[in-house]
Structure formats: C-alpha cells, structure tokens
Amino acid sequence: MWKKSWTVRTLGRWIVVCVLVLVACNTRPSEIVEIPDGYRGPVEITYSSACGPTHAQSFSKTDDGWIFSKRILRVDASGRLCTTYEWREGYGKDEFYYFRDGHRVRKLNEETPHTGMIWARGTRQSGAIHIDHFFVGTETEYRRATARSVP
Numbered sequence: 001m002w003k004k005s006w007t008v009r010t011l012g013r014w015i016v017v018c019v020l021v022l023v024a025c026n027t028r029p030s031e032i033v034e035i036p037d038g039y040r041g042p043v044e045i046t047y048s049s050a051c052g053p054t055h056a057q058s059f060s061k062t063d064d065g066w067i068f069s070k071r072i073l074r075v076d077a078s079g080r081l082c083t084t085y086e087w088r089e090g091y092g093k094d095e096f097y098y099f100r101d102g103h104r105v106r107k108l109n110e111e112t113p114h115t116g117m118i119w120a121r122g123t124r125q126s127g128a129i130h131i132d133h134f135f136v137g138t139e140t141e142y143r144r145a146t147a148r149s150v151p
Helices: 002-025 139-149
Strands: 030-036 041-047 057-061 067-074 080-082 095-100 103-110 116-126 129-136
Touching: 030 041, 116 139, 129 139
Parallel strands: 030 067, 030 095, 041 080, 103 116
Antiparallel strands: 041 129, 057 067, 095 103, 116 129
C-alpha cells in the first residue's frame, strides 16, 4: 500500500514538473503597448527592423517576489511603430493602454464583448521582420472597418 501511494505521488510530481517546463519554454517577454489617447483604427508594430529604436523596459515585482520584465512599446499618432526588438513566439501577458502627455490614462481590454477595445490581433512575417497588427476601437467600429475592407 505504501509503495503504491509513493508511486502515485512521484508520478504526480513528475507530471507537474513536465507541465511547468513546457509552459516556461513557450514564453516571451510581455509587452505594454501605449496607444495615443483617442486613437481608433488599425495598428502595426514592426519588429526586428532597423527603422526604429529599442524601447524602454519596465520591471515589476509581484507579491510573491518574482520580478518580470515588460517591453514598453509606444505607437505613434498614425497607429504605427517600428522597433529593433526581436519578435518572439510564445505566451506573454501583454497590456494595452491609451496614453496622453507621457501618462497611461486608460487600460484597453482585448476582445471582450461590450468593453473590448483591441480586436483581431495577429502577426505576419516577411523574412526576419514580423509585423504584429490589431484594431483599436469598439466592437462595432471594428466590424464596420472590416466590412468596408471586404470586396
């Protein structure tokens, strides 16, 4: 009986370790995307390109003592940003904000019915350059914009 219980516990521990390793292997730096206050429309962030600067990084500490680095990306008034940051595939807890006068004024939710402001996020690639794209606006504004662009 003791041996069976020990084997089950050991197997359970190994499963937890394997899951944690798999999750950790598919992570990337989280990003804070700052969008000019009031901007509505498409946004494109071009990564791994010589056309722009490397932007600031922010460090935040959680209650349990972990420190996470987040890349801060500030989109211009035309909805574009070009950065030398490398694009990395994987999970990251990204955040989106409207900013004005150098301060974040409102957090923007992703694809949440009735409150979402970030829609249709995706990535396309051209050689080593990756472009992250999404739409900023209400769900109704997003649907109108996509209805116009369909031939």
